[in-house]
Amino acid sequence: xxxxxxxxxxxxxxxxxxxxxxxxxxxxxxxxxxxxxxxxxxxxxxxxxxxxxxxxxxxxxxxxxxxxxxxxxxxxxxxxxxxxxxxxxxxxxxxxxxxxxxxxxxxxxxxxxxxxxxxxxxxxxxxxxxxxxxxxxxxxxxxxxxxxxxxxxxxxxxxxxxxxxxxxxxxxxxxxxxxxxxxxxxxxxxxxxxxxxxxxxxxxxxxxxxxxxxxxxxxxxxxxxxxxxxxxxxxxxxxxxxxxxxxxxxxxxxxxxxxxxxxxxxxxxxxxxxxxxxxxxxxxxxxxxxxxxxxxxxxxxxxxxxxxxxxxxxxxxxxxxxxxxxxxxxxxxxxxxxxxxxxxxxxxxxxxxxxxx
Amino acid sequence: xxxxxxxxxxxxxxxxxxxxxxxxxxxxxxxxxxxxxxxxxxxxxxxxxxxxxxxxxxxxxxxxxxxxxxxxxxxxxxxxxxxxxxxxxxxxxxxxxxxxxxxxxxxxxxxxxxxxxxxxxxxxxxxxxxxxxxxxxxxxxxxxxxxxxxxxxxxxxxxxxxxxxxxxxxxxxxxxxxxxxxxxxxxxxxxxxxxxxxxxxxxxxxxxxxxxxxxxxxxxxxxxxxxxxxxxxxxxxxxxxxxxxxxxxxxxxxxxxxxxxxxxxxxxxxxxxxxxxxxxxxxxxxxxxxxxxxxxxxxxxxxxxxxxxx
Numbered sequence: 001x002x003x004x005x006x007x008x009x010x011x012x013x014x015x016x017x018x019x020x021x022x023x024x025x026x027x028x029x030x031x032x033x034x035x036x037x038x039x040x041x042x043x044x045x046x047x048x049x050x051x052x053x054x055x056x057x058x059x060x061x062x063x064x065x066x067x068x069x070x071x072x073x074x075x076x077x078x079x080x081x082x083x084x085x086x087x088x089x090x091x092x093x094x095x096x097x098x099x100x101x102x103x104x105x106x107x108x109x110x111x112x113x114x115x116x117x118x119x120x121x122x123x124x125x126x127x128x129x130x131x132x133x134x135x136x137x138x139x140x141x142x143x144x145x146x147x148x149x150x151x152x153x154x155x156x157x158x159x160x161x162x163x164x165x166x167x168x169x170x171x172x173x174x175x176x177x178x179x180x181x182x183x184x185x186x187x188x189x190x191x192x193x194x195x196x197x198x199x200x201x202x203x204x205x206x207x208x209x210x211x212x213x214x215x216x217x218x219x220x221x222x223x224x225x226x227x228x229x230x231x232x233x234x235x236x237x238x239x240x241x242x243x244x245x246x247x248x249x250x251x252x253x254x255x256x257x258x259x260x261x262x263x264x265x266x267x268x269x270x271x272x273x274x275x276x277x278x279x280x281x282x283x284x285x286x287x288x289x290x291x292x293x294x295x296x297x298x299x300x301x302x303x304x305x306x307x308x309x310x311x312x313x314x315x316x317x318x319x320x321x322x323x324x325x326x327x328x329x330x331x332x333x334x335x336x337x338x339x340x341x342x343x344x345x346x347x348x349x350x351x352x353x354x355x356x357x
Numbered sequence: 358x359x360x361x362x363x364x365x366x367x368x369x370x371x372x373x374x375x376x377x378x379x380x381x382x383x384x385x386x387x388x389x390x391x392x393x394x395x396x397x398x399x400x401x402x403x404x405x406x407x408x409x410x411x412x413x414x415x416x417x418x419x420x421x422x423x424x425x426x427x428x429x430x431x432x433x434x435x436x437x438x439x440x441x442x443x444x445x446x447x448x449x450x451x452x453x454x455x456x457x458x459x460x461x462x463x464x465x466x467x468x469x470x471x472x473x474x475x476x477x478x479x480x481x482x483x484x485x486x487x488x489x490x491x492x493x494x495x496x497x498x499x500x501x502x503x504x505x506x507x508x509x510x511x512x513x514x515x516x517x518x519x520x521x522x523x524x525x526x527x528x529x530x531x532x533x534x535x536x537x538x539x540x541x542x543x544x545x546x547x548x549x550x551x552x553x554x555x556x557x558x559x560x561x562x563x564x565x566x567x568x569x570x571x572x573x574x575x576x577x578x579x580x581x582x583x584x585x586x587x588x589x590x591x592x593x594x595x596x597x598x599x600x601x602x603x604x605x606x607x608x609x610x611x612x613x614x615x616x617x618x619x620x621x622x623x624x625x626x627x628x629x630x631x632x633x634x635x636x637x638x639x640x641x642x643x644x645x646x647x648x649x650x651x652x653x654x655x656x657x658x659x660x661x662x663x664x665x666x667x
Contacts, residue, residue, distance in 0.1 A: 007664075038462075089446050147642035152393065152446065153584045154638065157631040160577050164631075168624035286454070293447060328461030335397075335455030339433065342443035342451065 003352050015348045020294045020305070023341035030340075031333045035325070044323065051322055052315035062314045064201035068272060070310035071205045072097070072264035072281075076288035077306055078209075078216045079260030081297040083253045085220065086233040090254060092140060092155025093261040094285025095162035096133035100262025102166055103132030104269045105174070105276040108188040118191045125192055126208075126266050133262015134255045136162065141254030145247040151254075159285070170276055184277040194271035203271035210303070212260065217299040229253060261285060282313065282327070290334050294341060364608060365492040369500060370566060371611075372604020374399065374575070376503045377558025378582035379589065379596040380510055385551030387514065387591055388544045389527040389656040393449025394434055395555050396579030397456020402427050402559025404460040407570040410472035416564050419472075420499075420557065427556020428549050430456065435548040439541055442660035457573070467570045474568035475499055497565045499557070506554070510593040523547060527654030530661040540661050555579070577631065584634050588641055590652040606633050 028049075035045045056062040076093045083090045107128045112121050140154035167183070176186040194203045220226035232239045232246055239246060264284065273280055291309050295301035316330040378395050385392045392398075402423040409419030430452060437448045475497040483494040514520040525533040526543045534540050558578075563570050581603060589595035610629045 034462075091450070143639060143642070147639065149638055149642050150584070150587065153580055153587075154635060156577070156580045157584075157635045160631040161628045161635075164624050164628045167627075168622050171624060172622055289447075289450065326462055326465050328458045328465075331454050331458030332462060333458075335451050335453075335458055338447060338451035338454065339437060342437050342448055343441055346441040346443050 002355065004355050005350050005352055007350055011349055016296070019344045019348045020296070020301075020341060023294070023344050024308075024337055026340045026344075027333060027337040030336050031329070034329070034332065038325070039323065048319055048323055048325075051318050052312075055318045056311035056314035062311075062318065065314045066307065066310040067202045067206055068310075069313045070307045071203075071209045071271075072268055072284045073288050073291050073306040073309055074209045074303060075212060075264040075267070076261045076284060077291040077295065077302045078212060078299060079257035080288055080292040081295070081299060081302060082216065082220060082229065083257045084233075084292055085297050086229050086250065086253050088144065088250055088253060089152045090137065090140075090155055090257050091152055091289065092137065092158050092285070093257070093288055094281065094283065095155065095159035096136045096258040096261035097265040097268075097281055097285050098159075098162040098166050099136040100129035100133040100265030101269045101276055101280065102162075102169065102265075103262070104129040104266040105169075105185055105188075108192045108269070109174070109186060112189075112192065114189045114191065116191055118193075121192050122194060122270060125270060126263060129266025129269070130259040130263040133265060134259040136262070137254045137258020138251070141251045141258075144254075145250040166276065167278065170278060174276065176275070182277075185275045188270070188274045192270055193274055194267065203267075205267035205271045208263075208267065212263075213299050213303055220299065225249075225252075261288075283331075287313070287334060290338055293338065362488050362491040364605070364612070366495065367608035367612075368601050368605030369492065369496060370604070371608045372601040373500050373503050374558040374561045374566065374578055375582055375585060375603055376507070376597055376600035377561060378555045378579055379585045379600055380503070380506055380593060381551040381554030381556075381558070382582055382586045383551075383589070383591050383593060383596055384510065384514075384523070384554070385548050386586060386657055387527045387654055388523050388547035389530060389654055389659065389661070390435070390438060390544050390548050391445045391449060391658045392431065392434055392452070392548060392552060392555075393446060393583065394430070394452025394456060394552075394579075395582050396575055396577065397453035397460075398427050398430060398552050398555045399456075399559030399562070399575040399579045400460035400573065401430060401456045402556030403563040403574055404464045404467070404570055405556070406560030407467060407472055407563040408463065410474070410564055410568075411467065411470060414473055416473050416475050419564055420560055423556050423560035424553045427559075428553040430556075431549045431552025432545070434552070435545050438660065439544050439548070442662060445658050445660075453579070461572055464570045464572060468572070470570070471568055472564075475565040499561045499565050503558075503561075504597070507593045507597045514593070524654070527656055530656050534661075534663065544661070555582075558582075581630065581634050584638055587653075588637065591654065603630065603634070606630050 032045055032049065035048055036042065039045060039048070056066040076097065080090060080093060104125050107125045112124070136158060139158060140149070140151045143149035143154055144151040170183045170185055174185045176184050178186070194205055196203050197207065220229065228239070228244045228249060231242065232244060232249055236246060268280060269276065287309060291302060291305045295305040312333070313330065316327070319325045319329065320327060378399060382392060382395060405426040406419045406423040409422040410416050413419065434448050434452045437443045438445050477495050477497050480494050484490050486494065514524065522533065522538045523543055526538060526540050530540045559575060562574050585596060585599045585603065588599045607630050610626050614623045614626050
């Protein structure tokens with residue numbers, strides 16, 4: 001009897017679901033080892049795990065915070081799932097988020113006046129934010145579509161540009177004169193604030209995001225366009241032979257992704273911070289990449305994964321407070337999750353099976 | 358004239374980390390593997406180098422440690438991408454995140470500390486030459502090493518059989534395989550060595566360019582290096598020119614920020630290297646548009662397998 005490794009022709013659903021779950025579990029265990037080295041006490045590590053898993057999910061504690069963090073991750077990851085499906089690598093979601101926030105800030109402080117009806121103001125600002133993100137994404141989109149420019153480097157460069165641009169604005173022309181010299185803008189007028197849902201501590205951005213989940217699902221799985229996108233990703237040569245216009249689709253997909261990232265930025269401004277400030281995003285644009293990949297680009301899975309990652313971010317903040325752990329731990333965890341995911345993704349496609357000699 | 362000399366000297370110093378990263382990635386990509394984790398590798402190299410210098414008071418030991426750690430991390434990427442044949446873009450991003458996170462975590466306690474560094478070497482006659490003396494002959498060991506490495510890599514890639522094997526693996530791995538070249542071994546070596554060299558570039562930042570650790574001190578140089586590899590058509594000498602040019606941009610930007618005739622907001626100036634990288638990419642693509650291809654190794658980014666048709 002000797003073992004033979006065989007590639008599976010079809011990977012069953014059980015395995016496909018087990019892969020991301022296992023990846024996260026293993027990653028958490030590895031993080032536990034890091035924690036142990038850092039904290040030197042096993043009981044401290046157990047405390048850390050307990051905090052991380054209970055705080056973000058209990059309604060009296062961090063649950064609504066988790067929902068609040070889920071919204072931008074959900075929106076951005078949905079957008080990414082569209083472009084990634086085409087194998088177009090939009091790493092610029094963070095910059096598109098920033099541009100969305102920037103334009104929303106401009107709209108709230110300098111374009112609308114204080115007495116505009118909130119029913120007009122909020123949607124208008126959300127649209128401007130989405131447009132901002134879409135426009136920022138359009139730059140690398142056109143460059144890739146027509147010049148075959150490497151979109152990974154282009155989007156990354158634009159991330160840095162967006163970051164410094166926002167810094168320029170909040171340290172300079174947009175700085176709040178009453179803000180004691182902190183790098184923040186003035187507070188937005190109350191008419192622009194996104195209201196909370198009923199008596200709960202979460203804003204309507206959540207509802208908007210969930211609606212978009214359905215929209216994206218329909219777009220990707222129930223329209224001809226969604227099918228074209230998938231073909232372009234799987235086999236661009238076949239797509240060309242089938243007469244699919246690859247260039248237009250690249251631009252369109254990128255624009256959608258940018259718009260959703262911009263919308264996320266807009267919602268952060270109108271629902272959470274109500275002003276543009278330094279460091280308003282703990283890297284949502286990058287974390288969303290992991291969310292999208294972990295969810296295997298499936299919109300329903302993205303909802304679940306973004307909720308869990310929202311919990312992870314909230315849990316991480318708790319660890320910072322309770323155990324004085326640095327924020328880099330979360331980056332490390334994300335990197336490990338991605339690696340374990342990649343490893344298991346591949347391993348799941350094979351099985352070992354014993355044959356008689 | 359004095360200002361020009363010191364600017365050129367600054368350009369060389371500023372471009373050296375870019376050069377290391379570009380050279381490392383040229384080797385890796387020439388074998389067909391894309392390593393997008395350069396930013397993470399540079400940060401890991403920087404923190405490892407700094408910690409090594411701090412703990413052992415010896416920059417050479419620090420350098421060796423940085424090389425080692427860079428090699429280890431790159432082997433993780435190599436395993437995932439070559440043996441497991443996973444997506445190279447995502448794996449590179451994961452490496453970047455890991456490198457950024459680990460360097461931030463370890464570096465926390467070293468913020469504000471100072472350690473030994475590589476000092477400028479005075480060459481007896483050459484350092485005193487009027488213009489070139491300052492620009493070219495008054496640098497530290499790592500700068501000269503990078504220049505030597507450029508030549509060595511050129512010779513290796515284009516004048517040796519081993520280099521040809523590497524290039525063959527990157528262009529048409531199945532053909533190389535049928536000639537008896539071990540594609541996997543070549544790719545592993547290329548990825549690990551390339552990553553180690555990039556790590557040295559990061560170590561340069563904390564051991565010679567400055568002698569301290571600042572969080573995220575590579576400031577996107579890893580990503581700029583990836584663009585540089587494309588501009589240099591995967592050739593070491595063009596990579597060197599590109600690195601020094603971009604080093605020059607970063608040096609000029611620092612000078613402008615420090616004040617003087619031009620008063621532009623420091624934040625706007627900080628955009629400069631990234632905008633210039635993007636503009637250069639555009640110009641480069643425009644000029645190549647009418648010539649076939651970019652010169653990329655044909656099998657870049659695709660995993661190799663004997664059984665499957667991919």
